[in-house]
Amino acid sequence: MKPLQALTTIMLSLTAIIIAGSAVSCRPDEVDRYPKVVVLGFDGMDPKLCERMMDAGKLPNLDKLRKTGGFKPLGTTMPPQSPVAWASFITGANPGGHGIFDFIHRNPEEQCMPFYAAAETVPSDDGWEVGEHRIPLTFWPFQHNPTQTLLRRGGTPFWDYLDQAGIPVWIYDIPANYPPSKSEHGHMHCLAGMGVPDLLGGYGTYQFFSTDTPSLKREPGGVRKPLIFINDTAIATLTGPENSYLLKPASTEVRLQIHRHPTDRSARIEFQGNTVVLKEGEWSKWQKLSFELEMPSFLPNEDVSGICRLFLQQVRPELRLYVTPINIDPSDPGEQNITEPPEFITDIADELGLFYTAGFQEDHKALSNKLFTDTDYHSQADYVLKERLTLRNYALDHYDGGLLFFYFSSTDLQAHMFWWDSDEKHPTRPLEEAKKYHQTVVDLYTQMDDVVGETVDRFGDDATILVMSDHGFCNFRRQFNLNTWLRDNGYVQPSNCKSLINPRRGALVNWAETKAYGLGLNGLYLNMVGRERDGIVYPHEREALIGELTQKLLAIRDPQNNQPIIAKVYRSDEIYSGPFVATAPDLLVGYHRGYRASWSTTLGDMARNVISDNSSAWSADHCVAADQVPGVIFSNKPLLKREPALVDMAPTILDAYGVPRPDTMEGASILKSDAVTLRPD
């Protein structure tokens, strides 16, 4: 090549680059191609508290929406539990249409074996057995099934119809959609929220190391491990995910070396070449961990990347170190798919760095187990909110039309621990303290009001803005043990049994004599012949038994104040319709405000007393009768439907884009009056 030719080539290349760049920047603006609908989902935002605060001028932005568009209580599902309610939001159907009836379901073929309702992990049952390993070969001609997690929520999500219509959809932190449903047409971006497990496969397992833990202790939500210091240095083991390639699966581990300052209140923690120095009471930034899955010697080992934060709670006299549940690493999620499309999560992480990916981000279990103080929990929950606000900014910056949904868990998980709106005795705090912490919920609502204000200011009337919650809130003062009551009334036998499934609790139930049992937070099942493995109730006996149980449950009074405990007993065959009704509990117990199913009821255990005080830091709840804890709906457009409900939200969104409402959805647009939306037939 001659020099002149070389220079000409360079000049031509530069010119081509400049022209191509100009062409891209002059691309027709797509911003206004699709109407904007922005939905802000505040889990558990309560209409009564909102109303009080708006009247007092403390929620100016929501109040502005109330005056310009509308504000109404939003009818929730029965039971008013988040996975159930958000699944109804997603599908526009009652629980009979999506199959989520509680946090916990049971498998009647195994009598009442409980499992998480919204997702199921199916382990690989075949593979190439070599040495101590079994490797699933997923390619032809072997086509073994790898271990996979399946979304159990049924029904068609509303975004599938938008996706089909070519409308961009951006969904952040949506509950009851893990693993995220697929986008057939490529117009949907979704980050899954509540339901996403941590790397250990649960819904948040913290690891707590301390010198005053005598021996390893597992507890709901975490594990405590002992620490022994020799010359101010201790070795600890952080448990990671199981190596499911092993024939006998074993947990992976990362070794922590903890050096305590000989005199000061600080320590340094070393692992995998990283060093974290913390003062007492400090949290670390997110730390990356790499868990090695050992493979047969002729294959390279696999690495699973996780992230965690460390909290040096105390240095002296006892050293206490809390490690958050190990979250899926958003910058390197590997096989763990928590977004649709799968690369969406790394796109977010490239811009924002590391953040909580597990569905339950606020570690309420650490507070309930008295590992966190109220202040510790508040600081951790506050950090979660800050992260989510950063994610919200990302969402707004990348939104250019179509539907944007953003979910906040803080209004739910802070309220569960800090809400207390009466002068009655609080389960764990003196009344003054209870009031002080309830104020944090009030402050949180003010922050959420700012979020609404920023959204309205950003879009004005260019967007339809919907601010909603799935349910409200109430105190949880007294707990009702449904199974104890059933046992004491002869529906569960023998009279001395202690549990439906857990032999460690004591005598187990005798299914051959048991007519009904409670599982989950609101579910009551009959032990039906032909459905339950050991069923004894024949179909012709069902009606009478339901009537008898309903009558007796409604008559129960709290001996403390002679008030009724149960407001309503719902029949699933009356309130549900759709393909999944047969798997629903037969009855749903709707408690009065202040009451809830006891902790032991949820997993089928029995306590000594039928009714007792709630003694947990989880001092507020919403698993009562649906009409006692409606959610909220605000809009900058007039709310014309008289009694809007969660099932109306999907039709409302579809209607905003002129997409016809499918028959599986039972609601109607809340922005149209009931008269208009009535069908001619």
Added chain:
Amino acid sequence: MDAVNWLLLNAGDAVLATWSAVKVGAAWAWSIVDTLLDPLLSVVLACLNPLCTKLGDLVYAILSPFPIWIGLTLLSVAAGLIALLAFRYTSNQTAIGRAKDDIKANLLALKLFKDELGVTFRCQLRLLWAIARLQRYMLFPFFVMLPPMLLLLAQMGIRHQWRPLQPGEQTNIELRLTDEAPTTDTTPTEPITLQPNPGLAEIVGVPGADRTVWRITAGSPGRHILQFHLGAESIEKELVVGTEFQRVSAIRTRHNWGAQLLHPAEPCLPADATVASIQILYPHVDSWIHGANWWLLSFFVISMATALIFKPLFNVRF
């Protein structure tokens, strides 16, 4: 299937064992080379590094009006051109030309006489020989260009690999002691302290048997000299705080030519110091063109492209 499994598992074990042996052997060989080269190269680098750093400062000061990626591009183009000219005058161009002609001729012969087995084999042998000759002619200019290129890359590395701490940003400073330093089981016998400094807004230190780690929060912008005291011994280390593009020295070590080559901005620690190294964990520069690790790729791509483009102009063959 059991036989296949047995074979695979044993083959895998054998490969792993071989790989371990290779690593051990390589480490041993390197330690010998290191021991042999260190007395000479360490002294040479101790003399050259201050000069190179001053020259680097001057060059980057000239480039400072431009965006960083343009500066990197200009520097890479200049390096490519200089390397091309150095190659032109240090290599045997005639011999290289002959070797290249032989390669072309034998490739052509392979294509033309692909049905002649004997010719094909002979051509392949000649081709291999020509390539070997070409490689041999490349060796001398390569060794001539290697030292200045390494010095240049080191100067670029201390500017493009890490960035200064921003005010309020946290990082760790790690001070490692030599094996000879007197320690108890957990801490040095003499307390190690990091003196307060305007560049440090907060210091939290935790000692250990072999090293002490401080978590620091960067204070006011500027080039600060940190003072570490270990008993009567006093050691200094530069800390850079600021938002501008400037060089940083991540590690200060005792005499070792490898460390001196990679971290040329500060003089070595005294030979009799009980401190082996002081490292500031500066954040990496975040850029796909001139940021950490990418700058090296950008440099090689641009300098190679420059050499290829200007090869005809300077009539260079390689």
